Amino acid sequence: MRHRPATRRLHLEQLETRAVPALVIDPGTIGLLPDTAGQVIELRVISTQPQQDPLVTGLNLLAQLGDGRGPLAEPVFTGVDFDGGIWDAFPVTETGGVVPGAAQFVQAGVAFSQGGQAVAADGLLVRLTVSTVGLLDGTFPLLLSSSEAGEDSHFVGSGGASLPIELHAGQITLDGVNRPPTAIRVSGSSIEEYLAGEVVGNVTVDDPDAGDTHELSVSDERFEIVAGRLKLKDDQFLRHAEEPQVTLRITARDSGTPAGTLAVDVLLEVVANPFPWQNSLDRLDVNRDGVIAPIDVLLVVNELNSRGSRSLLVPPQWPLVPPPFVDVSGDNIVAPGDALWIINFLNSRPA
Numbered sequence: 001m002r003h004r005p006a007t008r009r010l011h012l013e014q015l016e017t018r019a020v021p022a023l024v025i026d027p028g029t030i031g032l033l034p035d036t037a038g039q040v041i042e043l044r045v046i047s048t049q050p051q052q053d054p055l056v057t058g059l060n061l062l063a064q065l066g067d068g069r070g071p072l073a074e075p076v077f078t079g080v081d082f083d084g085g086i087w088d089a090f091p092v093t094e095t096g097g098v099v100p101g102a103a104q105f106v107q108a109g110v111a112f113s114q115g116g117q118a119v120a121a122d123g124l125l126v127r128l129t130v131s132t133v134g135l136l137d138g139t140f141p142l143l144l145s146s147s148e149a150g151e152d153s154h155f156v157g158s159g160g161a162s163l164p165i166e167l168h169a170g171q172i173t174l175d176g177v178n179r180p181p182t183a184i185r186v187s188g189s190s191i192e193e194y195l196a197g198e199v200v201g202n203v204t205v206d207d208p209d210a211g212d213t214h215e216l217s218v219s220d221e222r223f224e225i226v227a228g229r230l231k232l233k234d235d236q237f238l239r240h241a242e243e244p245q246v247t248l249r250i251t252a253r254d255s256g257t258p259a260g261t262l263a264v265d266v267l268l269e270v271v272a273n274p275f276p277w278q279n280s281l282d283r284l285d286v287n288r289d290g291v292i293a294p295i296d297v298l299l300v301v302n303e304l305n306s307r308g309s310r311s312l313l314v315p316p317q318w319p320l321v322p323p324p325f326v327d328v329s330g331d332n333i334v335a336p337g338d339a340l341w342i343i344n345f346l347n348s349r350p351a
Ligand SMILES: [Ca+2]
Pocket: 178, 179, 180, 181, 207, 208, 209, 212, 254, 255, 256, 260
């Protein structure tokens, strides 16, 4: 005779819709300083029903930072204290953990003997003290739980109703310290003589802190850094014969707090220019405004009218320093042919 299998009865319970917790402890993401003892994490109570002034009768809190098991080092708790104004009755603190020898766990309890104490919204609940000594970077979980679901861990609302407390997990990140810039680079390393306002190149800064911006300065007052470009000021030029090289100290100051700075020396070669009367960027652009136009012809013509066709001095002499770029052909002679080069160019362009 076969036995009928025992009937299993599936008992379905309808989950009760839980009321919105009146009290929430949510650490969120907390930034701590790397390699520093005595860091403080403040856990605050967020009351979602502040008007009801819920009362606390006691709380046991268990907190965990990292997992305490390694192999990588983790921050450790070094203390815990209920010292906020609303939690000042009979605090009991105890550090230790479920992992032997690890200090990643902290346990704290507070009890009020007089039937509870009102909780203010955003009230300070507990301070956890943490050491990050030996750690520079990282993100670590911060887990919170109530140690027991007993009478010692609940709140009562007005009228005596028990209010659950909701504990949220958070995390801590070690990124609070500003690190100074680590490198300054200039994209160019030379500068041509007799070119006033010449651009050396772009200045870029390396900084381990993503998002930092940098204020740049240069020690030599003949230079400036504008929009990230190192250049001579518009009324400044260099002469190879006087200084074949020039060393500039460039300083970058970052936007962190406190600000970090880095200064580096940059060596520039001052390149001799055998045709200083010619615009090396565009020989037809006499006034170096980036446009070839009748004014460029006129400047050559005016030079011819005032001083005549002639060989040009190399190096140029005062007062024609830096020299006007009237030698279009690049032979260190200014002559009608120089104007003609520009005229021919302008005439060759479609109308
Ligand atoms: Ca920085």
